[in-house]
Amino acid sequence: MDDGYLKPEDYAEPRCLLCDEPYGVTPEVKSVPQGRIIDKMNDYMSRGDYDGAQRHLLYWLDEALLGHDKRGELMIRNELIGHFRKTGNKEGAYENAGIALKLLDELGFSGDRSAGVTYINIATAYNAFGDNEKSIEIFSKALSAFEQMPQPEPDLLGGLYNNMALTLSSLCRYDEALEYFGKALDCMKKVKNGELEQAITYLNMADTYNASLGAESAESKVFDLLDKAYDLLNTESVPKDGYYAFVCEKCAPSFSFYGYFAAAEELNRKAKEIYERD
Numbered sequence: 001m002d003d004g005y006l007k008p009e010d011y012a013e014p015r016c017l018l019c020d021e022p023y024g025v026t027p028e029v030k031s032v033p034q035g036r037i038i039d040k041m042n043d044y045m046s047r048g049d050y051d052g053a054q055r056h057l058l059y060w061l062d063e064a065l066l067g068h069d070k071r072g073e074l075m076i077r078n079e080l081i082g083h084f085r086k087t088g089n090k091e092g093a094y095e096n097a098g099i100a101l102k103l104l105d106e107l108g109f110s111g112d113r114s115a116g117v118t119y120i121n122i123a124t125a126y127n128a129f130g131d132n133e134k135s136i137e138i139f140s141k142a143l144s145a146f147e148q149m150p151q152p153e154p155d156l157l158g159g160l161y162n163n164m165a166l167t168l169s170s171l172c173r174y175d176e177a178l179e180y181f182g183k184a185l186d187c188m189k190k191v192k193n194g195e196l197e198q199a200i201t202y203l204n205m206a207d208t209y210n211a212s213l214g215a216e217s218a219e220s221k222v223f224d225l226l227d228k229a230y231d232l233l234n235t236e237s238v239p240k241d242g243y244y245a246f247v248c249e250k251c252a253p254s255f256s257f258y259g260y261f262a263a264a265e266e267l268n269r270k271a272k273e274i275y276e277r278d
Helices: 034-046 050-066 070-086 090-107 113-128 132-147 154-170 174-188 195-213 215-233 242-257 261-277
Strands: none
Touching: 034 050, 034 070, 034 242, 050 070, 070 090, 070 113, 090 113, 113 132, 113 154, 132 154, 154 174, 154 195, 174 195, 195 215, 195 242, 215 242, 215 261, 242 261
């Protein structure tokens, strides 16, 4: 029914010349397809196409912003934090980390999965770029978020423990680091195809013993951990996909550093074969 009064949409300019959303009118949220975005992102990563992955994420970030989809934006910001961490873009990682923290407040997320995952991504990025005090502070928030969840997923909890241990090791808090590495292993043993994450944790433990005890005193422990990691990386049941290639590439330098040159060469060869095949 027309009451004769003008409404905002009758006289206000649109927010955007390409849409019909006038000032004073709450815009409709147009959600981005989060599942599709993640699947395509995994496809890019399986081929080692970092440039394609970045274009993909930035395209959908624009779509989320235009559609006022803050949940979708948070998911994409998380992916961008990880992407920029892997590609060494500190500015990009930190910019998206700051926005992601604001989004958590706007959405009212604190003690749930989204908050925990976001905190882990941000803290891991801080650690990667050497801001370890900031990193451990954010990891503590992640731990608090997961402790509020009734049944936290073991793969997420394992990732939290492993990355938190890395930061503690960087701060020379070696005993605490080894404790959290142990917790990470316990979690990943409960996860299907968790052998790859266990291998990464064993290599991280080797580095921690090497740093805390010195190369000579740590030698026997380091070699034992390397052997365990190598056996896990060669688990027959683990899918030999793009993620497997990524892990092989990530682990190869550790084997090379400790003199396992044949193992490092084999891991690099496996990664190359998968990338070329896909």
